[in-house]
Amino acid sequence: MEKTCLVLLLCFILMPITQGVEFGPKAVEKWFKKLPHAKQKVTKFHFYFHDIVSGKNPSAVPIIQSTSPIFFGYVAMIDDPLTVGLEPDSTIVGRAQGIYGGADQNEVALLMTLNFVFTTGKYNGSTLSVLGRNPARHKYREMPIVGGSGIFRLAKGIATAKTSWLNSTGAVVEYNVIVLHYDI
Known part of the structure; x- marks a missing residue:
């Protein structure tokens, strides 16, 4: 028991160091003081969003069902894997966590409110926040990165989405993300 507690304590102590950025109010204040001298950097990501709505382990769970053929009023909570490749067993680089809902009475268009939570590499523990309209039947969709x-x-940036496949069990969506952020 003591060994397990020690390992957990070390993980919590070392986590901010391994992620390359410190957390907490004082760390954020220190970060803001450096901001006037910081350079902006562009980072690009490419990954696949696996939205599994049925089966043994769904990653999208309905909160409110809809009888509308275009899903108006439907709301789901998600914790979808983000992978390097199209295949579900491809390497996971993060999770898409949040909520989406049918927000259009004329076409299938979702309001997406989610975070891309990175779980590997130098971005481990960092997030990108998406808030925007996703007209799901359009070939390409753009949603803003708002923080x-x-x-x-x-x-700030743009997430471009393109559905790779869709069936009754879910969808796989290809994402290309370009984000402008500070290099501090």
Whole structure:
């Protein structure tokens, strides 16, 4: 028991160091003081969003069902894996966590409110926040990146989505993300 507690304590102590950015109110204040001298940096991501709505382990769970053929009023909470490749067993680089809902009475268009939570590499523990309209039947959709945390504090950018496949069990969506953030 003591060994387990020690390992957990070390993980919590070392986590901010391994993520490349410090957390907490004083760390954020220190970060803001450096901001006037910081350079902006562009980072690009490419990954696949696996939205699994049925089966043994769904990653999208309905909160409110809809009888509308275009899903108006439907709301789901998600914790979807983000992977390097199209295949579900591809390497996971993060999670898309948040909520989406049918927000259009004329076409299938979702209001997406979610975070891309990175779980590997130099971005581990950092997030990008998406808030925007996703007209799901359009070939390409753009949604704004409206912020972030960790390495992506004050980030802004665009997430472009393209559905790779869709069936009754869910969808896989290809994302290309370009984000402008500070290199501090």
